[in-house]
Amino acid sequence: MAVAAQHSALAEHIHPEPQGFIRRYVFSIDHKIIGIQYMVTGLIFFVIAGMLAELIRTQLMNSNAKFLTPDQYNGVYSMHGTAMVWMVTIPIVTGGFGNIIMPLMIGARDVAFPWLNMASFWLFPPAGILLFASFLVGAPEAGWTEYPPVSLQGPPGTTLWCLAIILIGISSTMTGLNFMVTIIKMRAPGMTYTRMPLFVWAQLATAAINMLATVALSAALSALFIERVFGVPFYDPNKGGSPILWQHMFWFYSHPAVYIFILPAFGIISEVLPTFARKPIYGYKMIAFSSVAIALLGFMVWAHHMFTSGMAPWLQLPFMILTMLIAIPTGVKIWSWMATLWGGVIHYSTAMLFAMGFLITFTMGGLTGIMLGAVPADLHEHGTYFVVAHFHYVVFGGTFMGVLAGIYYWWPKVTNRLLNETIGHWQFWLTMIFGNLTFFPMHILGLEGMPRRVAVYVPEYTDLNRLISFSSYGLSIAFLLMFINMAWSFKYGKKAGPNPWGARTLEWMISSPPPYYNFKRIPAILSGPYDFGSPLPYIGLDSELERTQSHTTIPAGAH
Amino acid sequence: MAVAAGALHHEHGGGHQEPSDALYEEIRSHRLLGFTLFLISDCILFSAFIFAYLYLRNTIDHWPPPGIAGPDLLFGALNSIVLFGSGATMHFALDNWKHGNTKVFYRWLGLTLFLGTWFLLGQGYEYSLLYYEQHATWAGSIFGASFFTLTGLHGFHVFVGLVYLSILGWQTKQGIYTQKRFFGLTAGTLYWHFVDVIWVFLFFLFYIF
Numbered sequence: 001m002a003v004a005a006q007h008s009a010l011a012e013h014i015h016p017e018p019q020g021f022i023r024r025y026v027f028s029i030d031h032k033i034i035g036i037q038y039m040v041t042g043l044i045f046f047v048i049a050g051m052l053a054e055l056i057r058t059q060l061m062n063s064n065a066k067f068l069t070p071d072q073y074n075g076v077y078s079m080h081g082t083a084m085v086w087m088v089t090i091p092i093v094t095g096g097f098g099n100i101i102m103p104l105m106i107g108a109r110d111v112a113f114p115w116l117n118m119a120s121f122w123l124f125p126p127a128g129i130l131l132f133a134s135f136l137v138g139a140p141e142a143g144w145t146e147y148p149p150v151s152l153q154g155p156p157g158t159t160l161w162c163l164a165i166i167l168i169g170i171s172s173t174m175t176g177l178n179f180m181v182t183i184i185k186m187r188a189p190g191m192t193y194t195r196m197p198l199f200v201w202a203q204l205a206t207a208a209i210n211m212l213a214t215v216a217l218s219a220a221l222s223a224l225f226i227e228r229v230f231g232v233p234f235y236d237p238n239k240g241g242s243p244i245l246w247q248h249m250f251w252f253y254s255h256p257a258v259y260i261f262i263l264p265a266f267g268i269i270s271e272v273l274p275t276f277a278r279k280p281i282y283g284y285k286m287i288a289f290s291s292v293a294i295a296l297l298g299f300m301v302w303a304h305h306m307f308t309s310g311m312a313p314w315l316q317l318p319f320m321i322l323t324m325l326i327a328i329p330t331g332v333k334i335w336s337w338m339a340t341l342w343g344g345v346i347h348y349s350t351a352m353l354f355a356m357g358f359l360i361t362f363t364m365g366g367l368t369g370i371m372l373g374a375v376p377a378d379l380h381e382h383g384t385y386f387v388v389a390h391f392h393y394v395v396f397g398g399t400f401m402g403v404l405a406g407i408y409y410w411w412p413k414v415t416n417r418l419l420n421e422t423i424g425h426w427q428f429w430l431t432m433i434f435g436n437l438t439f440f441p442m443h444i445l446g447l448e449g450m451p452r453r454v455a456v457y458v459p460e461y462t463d464l465n466r467l468i469s470f471s472s473y474g475l476s477i478a479f480l481l482m483f484i485n486m487a488w489s490f491k492y493g494k495k496a497g498p499n500p501w502g503a504r505t506l507e508w509m510i511s512s513p514p515p516y517y518n519f520k521r522i523p524a525i526l527s528g529p530y531d532f533g534s535p536l537p538y539i540g541l542d543s544e545l546e547r548t549q550s551h552t553t554i555p556a557g558a559h
Numbered sequence: 560m561a562v563a564a565g566a567l568h569h570e571h572g573g574g575h576q577e578p579s580d581a582l583y584e585e586i587r588s589h590r591l592l593g594f595t596l597f598l599i600s601d602c603i604l605f606s607a608f609i610f611a612y613l614y615l616r617n618t619i620d621h622w623p624p625p626g627i628a629g630p631d632l633l634f635g636a637l638n639s640i641v642l643f644g645s646g647a648t649m650h651f652a653l654d655n656w657k658h659g660n661t662k663v664f665y666r667w668l669g670l671t672l673f674l675g676t677w678f679l680l681g682q683g684y685e686y687s688l689l690y691y692e693q694h695a696t697w698a699g700s701i702f703g704a705s706f707f708t709l710t711g712l713h714g715f716h717v718f719v720g721l722v723y724l725s726i727l728g729w730q731t732k733q734g735i736y737t738q739k740r741f742f743g744l745t746a747g748t749l750y751w752h753f754v755d756v757i758w759v760f761l762f763f764l765f766y767i768f
Binding site: 008009010013112113173177178180181184185186211212213214215216218219220223226230231232233234239240241242245248249252 | 579581582584585586588589592593596597599600601603604606607608610611614615618619624697698700701703704707708
């Protein structure tokens, strides 16, 4: 805290903007450009992974379809999951939103290590290309979890899969490290921990998970890689290895990883809701601390993915209880957000609609999570479409609704143009209707016993599967509307100005798009950012500076 | 991390203008936190492999598996002393740098590099004993998998450390560090101690436990 309150020599240091296209837009060290690079690359991979999802749904349109061969089908669903997790969601919520917004929110000129940031980004496109290149040599076929021994016998693409995920893992670890130092060390004077915007709290918790858990995955993947290439026995039971070992190491990362997805989305929601309800956020500290609690608990629940894998019964109970405990901090957040809306003057912008949609669909996913966390229920539901329904409600209905809210909320800050609200409303309602029609029936199919990861199924499941498939095409149209809206905005979008939403966090106090150095002078922070109805808690904003200079009166800061 | 460690010189390389004390101190505190976090994440990499080793070891009744006697305790202990000694010499090196005894610094740094190399050669000798006398291979058994992977990962860290310390030595010749501004040397020393500490655990787990 002392560091943040002190006068900072680094903050006075404005680097000249590098010149030339390559230095400015390709190998840029500017956090905003790198963030945009992450967003664009992530959205490109999102389109590819989304098309893979439509291939899955087209295959499942009929109970015994021949659209894809069983091997192709295995490759397609494995790559859909892998790409959505590592090449889309994690880069967008941390590298994308985190990079663009977080340094602006804390009043910094850049992240702590700009060169490391650039290196993190430039591991990402090669990782994605390496991953999709595995289609050329035979894509991995054991799902995004790649359980041995199936992954040990999988096609050559599985080795590329390992390398791609190791690369993106290194990138995530470096980003996490970078963000932690940035948030701990580079906050503007007066921005104590309890005055940080909640998005920054979410990024701090996420960065810690990214930095600590991802290396465990790298270890698991390295072991899988050397086992596949050199035959070193870690996982192969024929040579004394243990397939369960992989599951422990994989889930030790991958359970915290779902909090890497969701915590930044929580952060986005915590920004959008108070802004459009024009009310101070309810329970600021509880929301902030619950992010940390979720991050901590997230490390202690990995084995709830393994209740059916053969594990000591006395171990199941603590993992079940710890899993259910996570519902408490998550519930604290949901109630705080609802209390924020209570009595507010709600402005139904598209960003707000997505944030409110998030509250509904994420809660749905959270509730089925508790069902799956209960050992007796899980034994029945494990490996069925119920699990697929659960994590799509959490990742699509949770993270992606948050991402869409964030895109609509911060688009004007990044481009200085507004998105079309009519198209936005259409996108929201199509997403809400088709999203739920796509993922809700999966619960029913799962409870009826339809296994996940199958290319054919018994004819009794056909009706619901067709409903899901047709709805998923509708969902694609909703996303198409988003890209149309972006193109529309570039051509016809109204100029947004610095603060189109009347929001109060620091990034809205500077011009859109923000200048290279972000702040001419770093402002001082007097209180938290959500006190709607009070004067702004900042001293020495650049806009003030310009005003006072034009009147040639006393220098800014002497209030 | 090399990217981060080099950035200070990049940022100010253009104008050949030295940063003020306050600016240097601030950047140094960022680097120190960043480097510590890097070491923590590296520690988790080792922890994950150690977990894998203990998990696999727990699946069989007798360790090492039949037919393998395991590494030699006495040789391992002597080799460990060499590595721990290099930690001490690096400590003396940094201490002398702080006091401006550049000549003595180079002597201790050289000794550190010598001991580190000695440790690596010792490891190589140990590997050859295991291979030729006990026919233990990397891919042969879960003993080979865990022992060679973990000690190999550590050995790789030692090797990287030797390269890192050599580069630091070269950088001091270039006049990059002064008696007051030597974050690179601090980071190198921290890294070298980290490699030592990891070996304490590996030595206990493979040679004594």
